Amino acid sequence: MSLKPKTYRILSEAVENGVKYGYHRSYKHTDDPDPEQVKDTIINCVMNEIFEWFDIDDLQDDSDVV
Numbered sequence: 678m679s680l681k682p683k684t685y686r687i688l689s690e691a692v693e694n695g696v697k698y699g700y701h702r703s704y705k706h707t708d709d710p711d712p713e714q715v716k717d718t719i720i721n722c723v724m725n726e727i728f729e730w731f732d733i734d735d736l737q738d739d740s741d742v743v
Contacts, residue, residue: 687730688731698726703715
């Protein structure tokens with residue numbers, strides 16, 4: 678018996694959780710954050726949530742290029 682993860686469902690949930698967390702986090706220290714700050718915080722939280730669930734091999738390859 679082999680198990681196959683539902684990748685789209687996992688990724689979708691990770692993105693949704695990251696957006697929610699990032700949106701709320703952008704308002705943590707201010708009632709009126711800069712729109713660019715909100716966007717950056719959401720992006721960072723989405724990426725962090727994805728990295729909790731997925732290992733991305735390309736990241737190691739890209740780090741050698743810089």
